[in-house]
Amino acid sequence: MKPKPSCEHLSEVDKHRKPNTRGCEECLKMGDSWVHLRVCLTCGHVGCCDSSKNRHATNHYISTDHPMVRSLERGEDWGWCYVDQAFFEPLG
Ligand SMILES: [Zn+2]
Numbered sequence: 001m002k003p004k005p006s007c008e009h010l011s012e013v014d015k016h017r018k019p020n021t022r023g024c025e026e027c028l029k030m031g032d033s034w035v036h037l038r039v040c041l042t043c044g045h046v047g048c049c050d051s052s053k054n055r056h057a058t059n060h061y062i063s064t065d066h067p068m069v070r071s072l073e074r075g076e077d078w079g080w081c082y083v084d085q086a087f088f089e090p091l092g
């Protein structure tokens with residue numbers, strides 16, 4: 001087992017932030033599709049993952065500096081910190 005990465009952002013965000021929308025906000029506006037969804041734990045923005053062609057979750061981090069997302073996929077309970085490049089599973 002790898003030691004837990006240190007991440008100061010985990011204590012700053014709302015791990016149970018409710019998603020603002022049911023799908024990727026930008027893709028919904030563009031009429032585009034996505035593969036998986038990530039929710040921003042700072043503002044509740046929903047964006048698509050890096051397997052999606054538009055990568056709106058990563059774009060959201062780049063444009064806002066909101067550090068963490070969690071998976072919105074059913075049965076998945078992990079978070080990702082863009083700043084520390086670290087996974088947290090389960091996120092709790
Ligand atoms: Zn972090």
Ligand SMILES: [Zn+2]
Pocket residue numbers: 024025026027034047048052054055056057
């Ligand atoms: Zn998208």
Ligand SMILES: [Zn+2]
Pocket residue numbers: 040041042043044045060064066
């Ligand atoms: Zn955000």
